Amino acid sequence: MGIGATSRMTETFDAIILGAGGAGLMCAAIAGQRGRRVLVIDHANAPGKKILISGGGRCNFTNLGTAPDRYISMNPHFVKSALGRYGAQDFLALVERYGIAWHEKTLGQLFCDGSARQIVDMLLSECDRGEVELRVAAPISDVAHGDGQYRVTHGGRVAQAPALVIATGGPSIPKMGASGFAYDLARQFGLKVVEPRPALVPLTLSGEEALFRDLAGVSAPVVARCGKASFAEAALFTHRGLSGPAILQVSSYWYPGQPIGIDFLPRAPEDWLIAAKRERPRATVQQLLAAQLPDRLAGALAERLALTGGLADQKDRALVEAGQRLSDWRFVPNGSEGFAKAEVTVGGIDTAGLSSKTMEARKVPGLYAIGEAVDVTGWLGGYNFQWAWASGWAAGQAL
Template identity: 50%
Template sequence: MISTDVLIIGAGAAGLMAAATAGYRGKKVIVVDMGKKPGRKILISGGGRCNFTNENATPENYLCSNPHFVKSALSRYGSQSFIELVERHGVEYHHKTLGQLFCDNSAQDIVDVLMTECDWAGVEVHLRSEVSSITKNEQGFLVSTTNQQYQCNSLIIASGGLTMPKLGASPIGYKIAEQFGLKVLPTTAALVPFTLHDFDKERFDGLSGISIPTEVTSENGVTFKENILFTHRGLSGPAILQISSFWQAGQAVTLNLLPEQSITSLMEEWRESSPKKSLKNMLATLLPKSFIEAMVSKNEITDKAINQLSKEEITQISKYLHTWIIKPNGTEGYRTAEVTLGGVDTDELSSKTFEAKKVPNLYFIGEVIDVTGWLGGYNFAFCWAAGVACGLAV
């Protein structure tokens, strides 16, 4: 049996951040993870470049049953603090739209930063260690894994959610919470592509790979303005991933395919400048030609000369392009989702330390809890903040 001050289950973003923070405070820290290597989700994030934070991260960018829960951690360790950490390690990065920061080289740079910090802080990381049981005793917690038994004073659960099961995602964190009497909210895949009904798949056959700048709105009025992407199975792209966190089965989403323009005003201009040109050709100057041709072939957009269009037809075209309604069949699920919505109820935890209110010295951080950020580095930003807050408290 190995005794330690702090045992952390999960060698991901939040777990490694908490480990290094606690280690620097002189705590003996061990991290156990069932995987072959640390930071597996970090490595595949951002297309392998890791969108490691967002400069604009605020509490408004998170979904949580208690919207105030994220404020404390984010206020104490904001995105600039993590940017300074990667700069100290010489990681080269670049800015993208909407405050996103990506590694120039690869996501491995971020894992290297975290593992170097853990090494400097004296943290041990034990891989290929699957947790089999946890019991509370007078000294703290007795944790059994496939390889070893650990006695710890403080136990941090940073085991992640259910996304990407191929990387070893499991419900262990939720089971531990329930074992100790903590409420776990229903979970679902978030930041995930939509699948479509067969008739819509047929409509969009041949459009896979086409991207359109769009404004997407959910039934509850949440709007994101970014690209959508047609896929073989449905719709993806940043705007779709964002809105998926606010979508529920059976609901529709509304797409404005020309958010920056008024098709009615353009028609008036075209009547003057290009009256004999076809609507199809003029719309193809605004939207991908293959998309317009597909909609014409399905008789969803008429193909007449501009000067032959009636007022009713112009109104219909405007409505179609500005309020394009799609009812998804479902989502791609945890297989391709970036995060898990729901999880350990934050009402069970201290927002300052992430300690369970009912169980002293038991902590939950990261994706396992009911905090879900927007797409664009927000989830990592919260993991870093939660890891630091927890690491300072154990």
């Protein structure tokens, strides 16, 4: 095929964005409204699929407590520029401009009153304002670069542009079509990738700790710790191990072999069992625990503490040790439930190779990476969406 024939078949744009998720749509809308001719390509049959299933279908679209220290990255300073220029209040203003009713659930988490579909429709409307062209059900078969142009072959068509944005996310939730495509593409262009691992994911237990499987379905408010990270939320016992918000949070900080510490009675004073021994000498440890925890959990903990009889029968030292164990009960997970159950990914395209202001690759002009594809992972509770909006906005302003 001659050069002339190829050029006639190749469509030209100012920017091509790979991925029609939160970050990609935000970036496209901003760039389109700035007068850029933008094409968004996604292999899925509809845009915003991950948005639609988030927050139980109501989309936890941001968090009022958004701050750089609530993100995990090899470079913890990388997020500051984008989050500083496009914050939670900026996205909330957009939501309110569209008349989308919302509510704050807990800990600054904002949800739609209605449906996550409203957020997707809002982003698509913003893209329409920018005359963005969206192509779904268009698998990408090749990405090449030459003569200052990125050429993307997709669904039997070829498009080219001087700017290419990687917004295809990470490998979490593969049933939604997620994959490591972003990392393969980054490596193709010489960018480094921080080893990805599942984050915001349930942890699994084995051996002696597997006895806690009898508690499947039981939850309690706790403080969960891993290393220096600590979260006061609910923990849930499952037939495979541990889940619930507190566990999902610490899972992002957990590495194989590390223990997880759980404080089952975070409000109890240090020597509460000694005080209880004076006030209720005939009470058992199980009875005291059952007054503060679900019965099945109280029974399981008391059984493992092995303090039989009433408090009066126990030595003070044994009660102090029991109190210490209850405030820092150690579990050593044997793994996690993997990318299949992970909400997001820790790791990704190394931020060292990107501009924190524009998201452009430092050594590859015109190549950008945003959203979950990048080595930036937020806490549970709307932080990852806020990163999608902020990084998408930053790149959209630069295209």
